[in-house]
Amino acid sequence: MKQRCVKPRFWVVLVGTLGLAVGCGKAPSPRFDSNLMVMDKYDISFEQQQDIANALAALFGTPDDPYVPKESGLDKDKIKLAAGPTKSDKAGVHTGLYREHCAHCHGISGNGMGPTAAFLKPYPRDYREGWFKFKSTERAEMPTNADLERILRHGIPGTSMPAFEVALVQPEIEALVEYVKYLSLRGMVEIELARQTSEELGEGERLPTTAEFLVEGVLKPQAEKWSSAETKLMPVAAPPADFGSPASIAAGKSLFYDVNKANCLKCHGTTALGDGVLNDYDQWNKDVAEFRTKADATLASLTEQRGKAEEDFATAVEALGADSALSEEERKQQRETLEKDKAATLKKLGEKERMLPTAMAYTLVPRYIEPRNLRMGVYRGGRRPLDVYYRIHSGINGTPMPAIANLVADSELPADLSEEEKAQRRQSLQTQRMWNIVDYVLSLPYEPGGELGADISMLGRERN
Amino acid sequence: MTAPPLDHSCSPWPHRLAVLLCCATFPLLWVGGLVTTYDAGMAVPDWPNTYGYNLFLYPLETWVGGPFDLFVEHGHRLLGAAVGVLAIGFCVTTLATRCPAWWRWAAAGALLLVIVQGLMGGLRVLFDARALAQFHGCFGPLFFGACVALAAVTSTGWRSWPVQEAKGAGGLRRLALFTAVLAYVQIVLGSELRHVRTDAGPRWFQTFVLFHLLVAAALVVHVALLSARVWRGGFRSSKLTRPVTLVAVLLFAQLCLGGATWVTNYGWPDWFKDFFPAASYVVQAKGWMQANLTTAHMALGSLIWGLALLVALRAGRLYQPRATHSVQPTRALGAAA
Numbered sequence: 048m049k050q051r052c053v054k055p056r057f058w059v060v061l062v063g064t065l066g067l068a069v070g071c072g073k074a075p076s077p078r079f080d081s082n083l084m085v086m087d088k089y090d091i092s093f094e095q096q097q098d099i100a101n102a103l104a105a106l107f108g109t110p111d112d113p114y115v116p117k118e119s120g121l122d123k124d125k126i127k128l129a130a131g132p133t134k135s136d137k138a139g140v141h142t143g144l145y146r147e148h149c150a151h152c153h154g155i156s157g158n159g160m161g162p163t164a165a166f167l168k169p170y171p172r173d174y175r176e177g178w179f180k181f182k183s184t185e186r187a188e189m190p191t192n193a194d195l196e197r198i199l200r201h202g203i204p205g206t207s208m209p210a211f212e213v214a215l216v217q218p219e220i221e222a223l224v225e226y227v228k229y230l231s232l233r234g235m236v237e238i239e240l241a242r243q244t245s246e247e248l249g250e251g252e253r254l255p256t257t258a259e260f261l262v263e264g265v266l267k268p269q270a271e272k273w274s275s276a277e278t279k280l281m282p283v284a285a286p287p288a289d290f291g292s293p294a295s296i297a298a299g300k301s302l303f304y305d306v307n308k309a310n311c312l313k314c315h316g317t318t319a320l321g322d323g324v325l326n327d328y329d330q331w332n333k334d335v336a337e338f339r340t341k342a343d344a345t346l347a348s349l350t351e352q353r354g355k356a357e358e359d360f361a362t363a364v365e366a367l368g369a370d371s372a373l374s375e376e377e378r379k380q381q382r383e384t385l386e387k388d389k390a391a392t393l394k395k396l397g398e399k400e401r402m403l404p405t406a407m408a409y410t411l412v413p414r415y416i417e418p419r420n421l422r423m424g425v426y427r428g429g430r431r432p433l434d435v436y437y438r439i440h441s442g443i444n445g446t447p448m449p450a451i452a453n454l455v456a457d458s459e460l461p462a463d464l465s466e467e468e469k470a471q472r473r474q475s476l477q478t479q480r481m482w483n484i485v486d487y488v489l490s491l492p493y494e495p496g497g498e499l500g501a502d503i504s505m506l507g508r509e510r511n
Numbered sequence: 512m513t514a515p516p517l518d519h520s521c522s523p524w525p526h527r528l529a530v531l532l533c534c535a536t537f538p539l540l541w542v543g544g545l546v547t548t549y550d551a552g553m554a555v556p557d558w559p560n561t562y563g564y565n566l567f568l569y570p571l572e573t574w575v576g577g578p579f580d581l582f583v584e585h586g587h588r589l590l591g592a593a594v595g596v597l598a599i600g601f602c603v604t605t606l607a608t609r610c611p612a613w614w615r616w617a618a619a620g621a622l623l624l625v626i627v628q629g630l631m632g633g634l635r636v637l638f639d640a641r642a643l644a645q646f647h648g649c650f651g652p653l654f655f656g657a658c659v660a661l662a663a664v665t666s667t668g669w670r671s672w673p674v675q676e677a678k679g680a681g682g683l684r685r686l687a688l689f690t691a692v693l694a695y696v697q698i699v700l701g702s703e704l705r706h707v708r709t710d711a712g713p714r715w716f717q718t719f720v721l722f723h724l725l726v727a728a729a730l731v732v733h734v735a736l737l738s739a740r741v742w743r744g745g746f747r748s749s750k751l752t753r754p755v756t757l758v759a760v761l762l763f764a765q766l767c768l769g770g771a772t773w774v775t776n777y778g779w780p781d782w783f784k785d786f787f788p789a790a791s792y793v794v795q796a797k798g799w800m801q802a803n804l805t806t807a808h809m810a811l812g813s814l815i816w817g818l819a820l821l822v823a824l825r826a827g828r829l830y831q832p833r834a835t836h837s838v839q840p841t842r843a844l845g846a847a848a
Binding site: 077162168206207 | 716777789793
């Protein structure tokens with residue numbers, strides 16, 4: 048008798064538990080996070096933030112259901128392959144590639160805040176500003192498809208950015224490159240919308256929602272940066288005939304250590320072990336550091352600022368009462384304006400109080416960037432002489448590593464040349480000298496004292 | 512007429528099947544780990560069918576010759592079905608042969624566990640519920656533990672070993688049990704690292720890594736204490752020394768695998784980057800090393816848990832605390848008065 052009662056209850060419990068597990072197991076679809084640091088930087092109110100989020104949703108869709116206007120220049124089919132939850136079919140075609148391979152580091156929104164991010168050094172890239180390091184285009188420009196493909200295929204040695212040549216086939220790599228561009232463009236548009244909201248909208252004015260404004264005014268100029276990347280390549284002249292010769296290396300060496308010329312020793316150190324400047328941030332970490340300092344200060348002074356708003360209001364009201372030139376009507380009107388202003392200030396402070404802790408939680412502890420130890424012979428952007436040439440020519444975007452300075456003094460050019468000839472001569476000398484530096488940099492690991500050279504005692508030397 | 516001598520022994524078959532069940536479940540766990548490693552959970556969109564075919568009728572050449580993800584996922588299903596069949600076989604043998612009645616209940620319990628596990632795997636696919644995948648992943652080792660327990664208690668030795676009263680037996684039992692529980696908790700923590708939601712944000716993962724490391728340290732301490740207790744504390748029965756030594760060796764291997772898993776997934780920690788080969792190391796996504804070391808780390812975790820459970824069970828079976836206060840009236844007696 049008793050057993051009969053237990054059994055159905057048991058099955059109910061079992062099925063109920065499984066149902067519950069499915070219910071809990073089916074997590075809500077991931078969403079794009081708003082760029083709170085930028086919202087704070089431009090003092091965007093909650094209402095305006097919602098406007099921006101709406102505009103972004105209209106332009107780019109959601110992580111599960113992405114959308115790209117044709118003006119973005121992006122390929123919708125490729126994006127669809129990379130977006131959404133991970134699946135594969137009988138033919139082995141994978142969708143949801145980004146979530147399978149990248150999101151745990153770079154984050155669903157491409158903000159470099161994936162779950163694993165806090166442990167990785169350097170932190171995974173935040174794509175949203177459109178700053179990329181290793182490319183063949185000029186410093187401030189976007190990378191080409193080929194640049195991004197190379198990074199995906201070969202990874203970045205010495206960092207946790209993996210090589211995907213084994214894991215992915217060509218169409219998948221292309222899809223992911225397109226998706227990186229999609230996330231980056233979305234981030235750039237978000238920043239631009241915030242900037243325009245702050246700088247170009249009047250008091251109380253809402254963000255226009257017309258296609259003309261969003262697509263023509265905001266999206267297109269940003270998309271242009273990506274679609275024109277192929278035309279912004281760094282000029283490269285072939286290496287000089289003596290490339291690789293001891294003379295070329297020696298010439299490179301003297302430039303490298305010359306504070307008035309290349310001044311590489313400033314950061315990479317007199318030893319080239321990367322021990323020059325050790326307390327500089329890259330651009331991403333600098334932004335975070337500044338944001339954190341400012342947010343801390345704002346949060347600490349909230350009570351004070353609220354008190355001040357009340358105080359200012361009281362003083363103004365008092366002054367109003369004392370002003371005998373005003374009629375009763377005018378006085379009332381002005382008082383109302385004062386009240387409105389006070390309420391607006393308090394509302395803004397309240398919003399900061401709510402937003403800043405979340406925004407802070409969405410940043411990682413800022414860390415200094417270390418100039419590379421050039422005696423290791425490890426080149427994250429690629430080890431071909433051409434790659435090193437790119438790095439030296441344009442520096443490394445987003446990091447302190449600067450584009451090459453002028454290496455040719457005016458006095459080195461014959462005075463009897465025309466301006467045009469002078470410019471030409473200067474250009475060819477500059478290029479030649481950059482190749483000399485490349486030569487020297489590539490020889491550093493093999494120099495006595497280099498990690499790959501004869502002097503073994505230098506291996507694993509401490510930095511200080 | 513004299514009756515034939517009474518035979519109290521049980522059939523050896525339940526035990527053989529239980530051992531077989533362990534031997535089949537461990538590879539099943541491994542392949543299940545591969546499914547997660549290759550993110551192949553959704554390589555077959557339907558369930559219980561495979562692309563419309565009955566599980567067992569899916570054409571061999573499209574399975575073996577198909578995409579790797581499908582190969583792994585369908586293989587996992589087939590192996591799972593095989594384990595299910597073995598569990599049924601185990602049930603049947605306990606019913607058909609002479610053995611204690613509670614074995615039948617235990618066998619039915621094990622069968623129920625496989626069914627639940629299979630259902631969870633299926634629902635995970637039907638609803639693409641990733642958290643359920645994690646639950647399924649944690650339940651697998653639990654079933655493996657159940658198989659190990661069944662194999663342990665159905666052995667001939669289990670019925671014939673004498674119980675020894677020994678000083679400190681209570682401590683030994685508690686220590687062994689706690690070590691086994693820790694080993695399982697470690698599996699659950701590890702599963703959170705493998706199944707972390709991509710939109711979880713860094714703090715969550717950070718916290719779980721921390722706990723995974725803390726429990727690893729706790730396990731090292733407990734396994735060391737347990738080994739010391741077994742080897743030097745008067746419990747030096749080969750039934751304990753063998754599995755406990757194996758646990759210690761495997762734990763050491765597991766620590767190495769854990770480190771290797773980290774490096775092959777995320778690269779070397781920063782402190783190594785002034786040295787070769789860390790400075791030039793490139794993580795190979797889904798490369799041979801990454802995929803297999805990570806999966807091995809997961810599988811070895813289950814093996815350690817299974818063996819630790821075996822140690823705990825045997826410790827409980829072999830040694831009893833010495834009854835020191837046997838002359839005092841018990842509470843039950845007092846209550847009866």
